[in-house]
Amino acid sequence: MERAEKSLDDYAKFLFYFSGFNALFYLWSKIDRVEGDSKEINNLLLKFDEATAKRILDQVNLSVLYFCSRGPVARMERRTCNNPTPGSVGEGEKFKRELEAERKTARERLVALAQVIYLVRCNLIHGSRVPGDDPVTTKICLEPLRVFLKESIEYTRKIRNNR
DSSP states (O other): OHHHHHOSOHHHHHHHHHHHHHHHHHHHHHHHTOOSHHHHHHHHHTTSOHHHHHHHHHHTHHHHHHHHHSOOOOBOTTOOSSSOSOOBOHHHHHHHHHHHOTTSOHHHHHHHHHHHHHHHHHHHHHOOOOSSSHHHHHHHHHHHHHHHHHHHHHHHHHHHHTO
């Protein structure tokens, strides 16, 4: 978290925030015996109660609005020179619909936002993206990642101190 906050580069901030968040969802996956990045992210974020999830969504509302207003994030990791068409938008469409759905709980919408950001992370790390909005999308992810990391640290400390 400290390195992200000191960095002047949005890509570096993204990587530092996500790495910290990743370390915590991985820790909780070991404690709770959950496997697979998507399930591990869900496992950690669903530990937050509804009021906390709502507060987080309110805090990162600009990012929520951005991801609701743009097209779905496509998973680009299988895109190749021989298959240059844009990647699969199936997951991105699903998570966008869940993020937009007012009937969903705040916890479900928080998980949907995290899964959209995870798709962005996969595209940045694995490459094979369509040129375009990477700088904007990366920047939009920073506040949610910062808050996910901060809240996850606080939750983990609280549980540790109560044991």
